[in-house]
Amino acid sequence: MTRPTRNFHALFCALATTLGLVLITMGLVLSSVLVPFTWMRIDHKFVLALGMLVTLLGLASWKLPTSFSMMLASSVGTLTVVFVLGYRPIEAGDVSMMLGAKPRVWQSDHEWTELIVRNDDRYGWSNSPNASGRQVNSDFSVSYNLDSEGWRRLPVASPGAGHDEVWFLGCSFTFGVGVEDQLTYPYLLAAQAWPRIQVRNFSVSGWGTTQAFLALENELKHRPAPRLVVYGLIAHHRQRNYLRKSWFAKGKAGWLPHVELENGQLRWKSLLVNSQADWEDGPELDETEYRVTEALIRGMTRLSREHGVPFVLLLLDDVEARMLDPIRNEPGLHVVDVGHLSSSFFPNEGHPTAVWHQTVAHAIAANPLLAELAHPRCLHQTPSRIHPCVPGKNPGIVKMAAA
Known part of the structure; x- marks a missing residue:
């Protein structure tokens, strides 16, 4: 050389x-x-x-x-x-691949969630069966455990309980983002207030009324009808039910279900890539979302009514009167308001705390209408009305100290 x-x-x-x-x-x-x-x-x-x-x-x-x-x-x-x-700091929605660990979705440079979601040809996205994952941020560090169908784990009804079921539908509030499995309000009801009823939690973080409708439709096709269906509604669901660019551009999912109103009837169109959600914020989009959301809730009530099942719209936060007024007299619809009972939310992340879940579970267990509808002795439906929930004494839910 x-x-x-x-x-x-x-x-x-x-x-x-x-x-x-x-x-x-x-x-x-x-x-x-x-x-x-x-x-x-x-x-x-x-x-x-x-x-x-x-x-x-x-x-x-x-x-x-x-x-x-x-x-x-x-x-x-x-x-x-x-x-x-190509270097840049972490941005919300980034996904990191880990050696010997699950992929993480980042919310900021110190906040992440282990990936438990998957693309879904019905809902746009859903949770993976038998998955578990952690979420870590400045407010909490919790684990989420999913059953064989991808729903959050709940207790099995006590032996000899029969086949009575109560179904919950919703988003991250009902799924229980920020709290351990056993501290979500559906779990508390299943474990303490309704141990002889099989409670099911068909909820996924980020879902709106569209996915709740599709989940109810699908589950009614494949399971015996439950005794009661409860949809946990928050005001922001309206903004998830159509093609709002400012919501879907945040990378909530790769796909989203698209429905349209044609001659007053809901029409399923297709799954869209989230980049096809191109409607800018404004009054025209707001009005479209109100009408679509109204039709979806009426559709869920109708589906339940056709199967002889009472349908409860559970208000989990301050839902606008503009969303509620058109549907108040829908036959078979019951509206129960628990949105004012607790202000215990995580200060940075923003989701409800375990105290909130305990308060909501306690109020549901104490509510006469829900207690009547959920238990086998009640087989009838009452006219639509607003039922405010007031926390009261109920031996089924152990009271948790406020934090």
């Missing part, structure tokens, strides 16, 4: 080793590294392992041909430059 060749060889070996040390440093300093020009991130452990491998190869290349050290240095150098140019 001539002297110039030896010099080039030494240069490339040193460069490869240095680049390996740079990757090791990145792996130690950063929690994850963006895959350039995508929303995917790789975990720092992967970068650290890659850096150690490159460093070892760089050291070994001193004993290998110059061509190998040139190839190694140029390849790793190009890779490092691309990663540096």
Whole structure:
């Protein structure tokens, strides 16, 4: 090997080793590294392992041909430059791939949720069967455990209880984001107030009334009719029921179910890519959402009525009168308001705390109408009305100290 060749060889070996040390440093300093020009991130452990491998190869290349050290240095150098140019801090919606762990969806640089959702050709997105995952942020660190169908785990009704069921439908409020499985209000009702009734929680974070309608329709096709259906409504569901760009552009899902009103009737159109939700905020979109939401709630009430099942609209926050007034007299619809009972929400993340769930469960168990509808002795429906829930004494729910 001539002297110039030896010099080039030494240069490339040193460069490869240095680049390996740079990757090791990145792996130690950063929690994850963006895959350039995508929303995917790789975990720092992967970068650290890659850096150690490159460093070892760089050291070994001193004993290998110059061509190998040139190839190694140029390849790793190009890779490092691309990663540096494509680097940006974590943004909400980024997904990181972890060595030996589940992928994480990031909400900020210190808030993440292990990925338990999947694309779904009916709902747009749903939870994966038999999955479990953690969510960590400044307010809480909790685990979510799902059953064989992808719904949040609930207790099995006590032996000899018969086949009576109560179904809950909803979003993250009813799914129970921010609290452990056994502290959600459906779980508290199942475990303490209604142990002889099989409670089911057909709720997924981010869902609106459209998915609740589709879930009710699907479950009624594949299960015996329950004794009672309860849909946990929050005001924001309206903004999830049509093509609002400002909601679906946040990366809630890759797909979304699309329904339209034609001659006053709901018509299922198709699944859309979330980028096809292109309606800008404004009065025209608001009015469309009001009409679609009204039709969806009427449709859920009608489906329940056709199966002889009472349908309860459970108000979980301050729902606008504009959403409620058109449906108050819908036959078979019962509206129960628990939205004013607790202000216990996580200060940063914004979802209800365990105290809120306990308060809501206590109020539901104490509500005469719901107690009557949920238990086998009641087989009739009463006229539609608003039923305010007032917390009272009920031996079925153990009172939790306020936080």
